[in-house]
Amino acid sequence: MLKTGLAVAIALYTASLLGFPSGIFAGIAALFAIQPSIYQSFQTIIEQLQANIIGVTIATLVVYTLGNDPFVIGFTVVVVIGVCRYLKMGDSTVSIALIAVIAVMEATEMEVYQFALMRFGSLMLGIFAAFLVNLLFLPPKYESNLFLQIDRITSDILQWLRITTRHLSDDPSLKGEIARIQQDVRRMDQTYLLFSEERTYLKKNRLSKARKLIVFRQLIATTRKSFDVLKAFHHLDERIKSIPPNFQTALVQELDKVIHSHERLLLSFMGRIKQKNDETLHAISEPDIPHLVETLIEMYQDNENDDRLIFLPLASQLMEYHHHLTHLQTLLHSYQKFHQNEKLEFLNERN
Template sequence: MLKTGLAVAIALYAANLIGFPSPVFAGIAALFAIQPSIYQSFQTIVEQLQANVIGVSVATIAAYTLGVDPFVVGFTVVVVIGVTRYFKIGESTVAIAIIAVIAVMESTDVPVIELALLRFSSLMLGIISAFIVNLVFLPPKYETNLFKQIDRITSDILQWLRITTRHLSDNPSLKGEIYRIQQEVRRMDHTYLLFSEERIYFRKNRLAKARKLIVFRQLIATTRKSFDVLKAFHHLDERIKSIPPDFQTVLIQELDKVIHLHERLLLSFMGRIKRKNRQSLQDIAEPDIPHLVDTLIQMYEDNEKKIDDRLMFLPLASQLMEYHYHLDHLETLLHSYEKYHHTEKLEIFASKWRGNN
């Protein structure tokens, strides 16, 4: 938001300083060119240069051959959209080509060629201004933001899992929370994309970045799988009550172990857990999800209820097994990462929690 305003201000100021007749076009170009990362900004400047050239070229030819009648301008816009789609230019960039057409075919006393050059320069000034702002002003720390999102989303999911398995959740509230978490997961995926697109110019840093990407990808996959388990429990909330009480107790105990393991892995990656193993006040055993799933399936195989009642729990069993697999894989990755690359902790946590290690 701040970068957008600054880019527009710089573009307008520079256009006025140079003496362009319509500096507003530079401001509009800057508005469309601002991007959240340097890599995306570089991609945008290339695409918008192409769109600018196409728009100005087609508009100049149309103005010379057909004039600048409003219907001609509309026809030219259609042609430019078709050309940009043919060259597979992004939809967000097509706007610059359309603006270029309107800017060049504006009715003025200035010769078409001269007006086209002025408009082209004005639009490029706005694009370059946005690129400079993206380059000079440091982008958000996507690595830190991504982990904060993962930590927050996972905490919400695990909290609702605890509540739901004990039949304490309010169904409308949980339904609303599931929708909210889905939106948060989409934003998390977008942040991961921005983080993965950040360019690294030193070989040593590239290797560290690649290792972090692997860990973050598995953190996200595990968070997603915990969300799938929550949705499965929500779908079967009332039917789970038909499970024998003894097995319900075992189910809750095993899920508590899984939740504890997931939380412990996150805290370990953040550096909030002491590396030296000490006897805790109450040791929590490792979860045994495969045995739980086998017991669940066996219980309903021995049950005389109709087949539909037995099979309805198979999706839950499948989700639990996949969750178990992702947690196992995440634990392996984090142990390897801490053993061989413990110096590559997240900066925001490294200084804050170094004294605890």
């Protein structure tokens, strides 16, 4: 948001200093050229340059041959979109090409080629302004944002798991929360992608970054799996009430242990739990999910109907959740062993 405003302001101010008659096109180009990360800026600047050239060239040729009637401009827009799609350009890049078409095909008394060059310069000014802002100003802190997203989403999921396993959840409310969490998970995946694209130039930092990426990927995978368990419980909410009370109690107790384990792992990664003799992660109360799943299946083996099959997806999700937590525990133990003294960026944000 701040980067976009800064890029537009720089483009407009520079266009005014250079005496461009319609500096507004520089601002519009900067608006569409801004990217969420430095890496994506490097990736797209050449493509944006190509799109600008395509738009200006086609528009200039059309003005020379067919004029700049509104229907001709519309036809030119269709042609440019087709060319850009053929070259597999992104949506923001196609927008740059279309801005070039409209900018060049505006009615003017100047020579067409001079007018086209002036518009080309204005658009390139906006593109480079956006590139420089991405490169030099307001570097994004995707590591901090990513962990805060993971922490918040996981907390929401685990809270709803506690409520659902005790049959306290309101179905419409939970359904709405599941839809919201699904959108949050997609945004979390996008933030992870942006964090993974950030370039690290020192060899020492590259190794640390690689380890962090592995840990973050497993944190996300574990959060996703807890979400799958929540959806499975929501789907079977009424049927779970038919399970014998003693097993319902065991199910709630074991799931509470799993939730507690997940929370402790997050706190350990944040450095909120003191490490004493390397026991930070191993002191967690271990849930016995494999035994719970085995008991759930055995309970329905003597049942002549197929009702027991309904609970197999839940059993599968619980086992996978258990495996993800075990793997996450191993990764965090390894990370803490090799990077004990490293200050994590999301802790700096909170302090």
